[in-house]
Amino acid sequence: MPLDPQVQAIRAAREAGGHRQLYDYTVEEARAQDLAAILATAGTPEPVALVEDRSIPGPDGDLPIRIYRPQPAGTLPVLVYFFGGGWTLGTIDTSDAICRSLANAAGCAVVAVGYRLAPEHKFPAAVDDCHAAVDWIARHGAALGLDPDRLAVGGDSAGGNLAAGVTLRARDGGGPEIAAQLLVYPNTDYRSDTPSRRENNDPYFFNARSAQWYWDNYLADPEQGSDPLASPLRAADHGGLPPALVITAEYDPLRDEGEAYARKLAAAGVAAELTRYPGVVHGFFAMGGVLDAGRQALAQAAGFLRDALAAPEPAAPEPAVHAPAVLDLAELHGSVSDPLLDAMNFLNEVTGRFPDALSFAPGRPYEGFFDVQQVTHWLTVYTDHLRKERGYTGRQVDTELFQYGRTSGLIQDLVARTIANDESIVVPPESVVVTVGCQEGMLIALRALCATPADVLLVSSPCYVGVTGAASLLGIPVVTVPEGPHGLDPAAVAEAARRVRSEGRRPRALYLVPDFANPSGTSLSHGARRDLLDVAEAEDLLLLEDNPYGFFSREGEPAATLKSMDTGRRVVYLGSFAKTAFPGARVGYVVADQEVRGADGRRTLLADELSKIKSMTTVNTPTLSQAVIGGLLIDSGFRLREANAGAIAFYRANLETLLAELERHFPAARRAELGIGWNRPAGGYFLTMTVPFTADQRALERSAREFGVLWTPMSSFYPDGSGTRLLRLSCSYLSTSEIEEGVRRLASFVASECATAAP
Structure with a gap:
C-alpha cells in the first residue's frame, strides 16, 4: 500500500x-x-x-x-x-x-x-x-x-x-x-x-x-x-x-x-x-x-x-455499553469501491433473482463433464505414482497429502512434462510455480514485477477483469491498448510503451490472452505474435501470457503459444486447469524461467522470487488439489489436449450452434435493419455482439425479467467504462438445445430494445 x-x-x-x-x-x-x-x-x-x-x-x-x-x-x-x-x-x-x-x-x-x-x-x-x-x-x-x-x-x-x-x-x-x-x-x-x-x-x-x-x-x-x-x-x-x-x-x-x-x-x-x-x-x-x-x-x-x-490481565474499568463499530468506506482501500466489483456483484444478484433465465453470462465449464468418481480415481493414480515411481512409503504418502507442501508446488515436474507435450513449452520443472488458480499467478507476478509507483501494466481494452482487479488491489497503474478485430496490434503496444516512458514511467509488462480472449474472443495471428515478441524485446517489456482457452479451437490447428516462440525469455506464462480439468481444484501455474541477478551476482529464477511472495499469501497450493490434478496429468500420459478431446468437440459444437442460431434469427438484412453484428471467433467460449442501444445493468435486468435470458455487459471489461453498446455471450455453460432457446429469447429482447432505441 x-x-x-x-x-x-x-x-x-x-x-x-x-x-x-x-x-x-x-x-x-x-x-x-x-x-x-x-x-x-x-x-x-x-x-x-x-x-x-x-x-x-x-x-x-x-x-x-x-x-x-x-x-x-x-x-x-x-x-x-x-x-x-x-x-x-x-x-x-x-x-x-x-x-x-x-x-x-x-x-x-x-x-x-x-x-x-x-x-x-x-x-x-x-x-x-x-x-x-x-x-x-x-x-x-x-x-x-x-x-x-x-x-x-x-x-x-x-x-x-x-x-x-x-x-x-x-x-x-x-x-x-x-x-x-x-x-x-x-x-x-x-x-x-x-x-x-x-x-x-x-x-x-x-x-x-x-x-x-x-x-x-x-x-x-x-x-x-x-x-x-x-x-x-x-x-x-x-x-x-x-x-x-x-x-x-x-x-x-x-x-x-x-x-x-x-x-x-x-x-x-x-x-x-x-x-x-x-x-x-x-x-x-x-x-x-x-x-x-x-x-x-x-x-x-x-x-x-x-x-x-500467562500474566494477569491488567485491571480494567467496568465495561461500558458501546455502539457497534461503523467503518467509513472512504477509509478502506480504494479497490473495494471499484465499480467493476459492483458490476460483477450485480450480475450474480440478477442470476440469483431469475433462476429460470437461460444464461450466456458465465464463463464456466459445462457441468455435464463433472464426475466425482474421476476425483477419487485421479487421487489413486497420483498416490500410486508416489509409491511406484518415487519410492514413497505409506507414511511419506500421507505426509505429502496431509501436511503443508512446498511453496512452489508438488507437481512441477508433471506440469512441465504436460506443457512440453501440449504446447511445445520446454522448461525445467524448477521454473514452474503451482498456484491457487491462475488468479494467484497474476497477483504474485504483478507484485514481483511492479516494484515502484512508476511501473505500469499495459492491458488490452477490453480486458479480463481479473488482472485489472489484481492491479487495483496492488496499487499498480494500468494503461490500456485498444484491441482491433484481430486482437492487439503490436505497433499499438509499442506506441503505448513509448508514451508511458515519455511520461517518466516504466512500461513493465503487458497482459494478454492471445487465443480466444476473454471477453472479446479475438486471437492473434502467428505473425502478430512474432511481431509482439520483437516489440517486447525492443521496448524491454515482459509479456504475461494467459492461455485458459487455447485448447478449444473451432477450426484449424492450434496456434503456437507466445511462450513456445519465446527465445528471449520475455514471456511469463500463466496457466490454469480450471477449463481443462475442473475449476473447483483451484490449481494453476506460472512458468517464470527468467533469470534474476542479485547485487552480489547471485542468480536465481523469477520462479524462485515468485515463490517467496506466494509464501506470504497462500503458503502453498492445497496438496489434495495438486494430487488430483497430478493424477489427471499422469492418467492422460501428460497429454491433456488429447484427454480433452470430448470437451474440445463439445465447445466447438456449442460455438458453432451459437453462431448458427444468431445467423438464423438475425440474417444479413435483419442485422442491417437493426444495426447489430457480432464477431466470429475461431474458438473459445465467447463472442461479442454490437447493438444500437445501451447494454447496461438496467437493460440486463429487463432482459432477465421480461425475456428470460442473461448476458454480460461489455462495459465491465473496459477500464475506461466504454463499450456500452457491446455485450458478451458465452456458450460454454449451456447445452446446444439451451443455446437454441436462449438465442430465441435474446433475439426477442434485442428486437424490443432496438425498437425502443429507434428515433
Whole structure:
C-alpha cells in the first residue's frame, strides 16, 4: 500500500527541515540526534507504578538496567528488553516509552538493559552483555519480584537481533529458560541481499546505507557476520527456540530478513507469529506518539506477552455499553469501491433473482463433464505414482497429502512434462510455480514485477477483469491498448510503451490472452505474435501470457503459444486447469524461467522470487488439489489436449450452434435493419455482439425479467467504462438445445430494445 499518511507527514517535516541521515554525523553527534528524534515521536511517557535504576555485574564491569513495574509489589513475569540503534546508538532512555507501554499493557515487569555500544565495543560485546543480564535476572530476579519461570526477551531493530542471539546462546549454552521472544523489525543477516534492502532507500528514513553503516560499526571483521549470534538467520538449527512474535514494516530495508527469520522458526517447529504493518517504515514501533500503527503494534506485542507469560490481565474499568463499530468506506482501500466489483456483484444478484433465465453470462465449464468418481480415481493414480515411481512409503504418502507442501508446488515436474507435450513449452520443472488458480499467478507476478509507483501494466481494452482487479488491489497503474478485430496490434503496444516512458514511467509488462480472449474472443495471428515478441524485446517489456482457452479451437490447428516462440525469455506464462480439468481444484501455474541477478551476482529464477511472495499469501497450493490434478496429468500420459478431446468437440459444437442460431434469427438484412453484428471467433467460449442501444445493468435486468435470458455487459471489461453498446455471450455453460432457446429469447429482447432505441 502507499506510504501511511502519518508517515508521509513525518517525511514532509524532515524534508522541510533539511534532515540529515545519522551516518552523516560523527558517532557522538548521531547518538544525540537519534535520542532527540525518538523522544520527539514517542509521545508522553506513560506513568508506571515503579521505575528503578540498578547496576548488575556484567562481562566487563557494571551493567546498567532499568526496571519498570506496573504494580509496586508482588511477583511479576518479566520481559528483558534491548533497545534499538544499530548496536551503535541508544541508551536505556531510548526505549523508555516502549518499556512503559509494554509494562502497563502486558501486566509484566520490563527490564531495559544498557549494553555496551559499538564501535567502541565490537561484536560480541553487546550479545555478551544482554545474555549476562538475562542470566542474572533468571538467577537473582526473584528477590526483586521478577519470576524467573516467566521470562521473555525482546527488542527492536538491533535490539531484536540481540534478543534472537540471546535465545540461541541460551539454547546452546545451558540456559536460562526463555519463555518467549519479541522481535520487532530485527536485523537477522549481515549479508542480506533482499528486495526490501534494494527497494527502501528513502533519504529521510532508515535505509540500506543506514543498515550497512551500523554493521560496519558493529563488526571488527566482516567474517564475524557469519556467526549466528550476529546473523541469527544463519544458524544451522532454529529448533527448540522460544515462541516468537516477529513484527516488520512494509517500507523497511530489514523487512525481508525479519520475515525470513520468522519462516525459519516456523519451519523448525517453533510457534512463530509474523505481522507486517503496511505503509510504515523502520522505527515505527517507537513512534507511538505520532503513528497509529505504532500504538497498534505495541498493543499486539502486549497481547502476545500476556499470553506467552500467562500474566494477569491488567485491571480494567467496568465495561461500558458501546455502539457497534461503523467503518467509513472512504477509509478502506480504494479497490473495494471499484465499480467493476459492483458490476460483477450485480450480475450474480440478477442470476440469483431469475433462476429460470437461460444464461450466456458465465464463463464456466459445462457441468455435464463433472464426475466425482474421476476425483477419487485421479487421487489413486497420483498416490500410486508416489509409491511406484518415487519410492514413497505409506507414511511419506500421507505426509505429502496431509501436511503443508512446498511453496512452489508438488507437481512441477508433471506440469512441465504436460506443457512440453501440449504446447511445445520446454522448461525445467524448477521454473514452474503451482498456484491457487491462475488468479494467484497474476497477483504474485504483478507484485514481483511492479516494484515502484512508476511501473505500469499495459492491458488490452477490453480486458479480463481479473488482472485489472489484481492491479487495483496492488496499487499498480494500468494503461490500456485498444484491441482491433484481430486482437492487439503490436505497433499499438509499442506506441503505448513509448508514451508511458515519455511520461517518466516504466512500461513493465503487458497482459494478454492471445487465443480466444476473454471477453472479446479475438486471437492473434502467428505473425502478430512474432511481431509482439520483437516489440517486447525492443521496448524491454515482459509479456504475461494467459492461455485458459487455447485448447478449444473451432477450426484449424492450434496456434503456437507466445511462450513456445519465446527465445528471449520475455514471456511469463500463466496457466490454469480450471477449463481443462475442473475449476473447483483451484490449481494453476506460472512458468517464470527468467533469470534474476542479485547485487552480489547471485542468480536465481523469477520462479524462485515468485515463490517467496506466494509464501506470504497462500503458503502453498492445497496438496489434495495438486494430487488430483497430478493424477489427471499422469492418467492422460501428460497429454491433456488429447484427454480433452470430448470437451474440445463439445465447445466447438456449442460455438458453432451459437453462431448458427444468431445467423438464423438475425440474417444479413435483419442485422442491417437493426444495426447489430457480432464477431466470429475461431474458438473459445465467447463472442461479442454490437447493438444500437445501451447494454447496461438496467437493460440486463429487463432482459432477465421480461425475456428470460442473461448476458454480460461489455462495459465491465473496459477500464475506461466504454463499450456500452457491446455485450458478451458465452456458450460454454449451456447445452446446444439451451443455446437454441436462449438465442430465441435474446433475439426477442434485442428486437424490443432496438425498437425502443429507434428515433
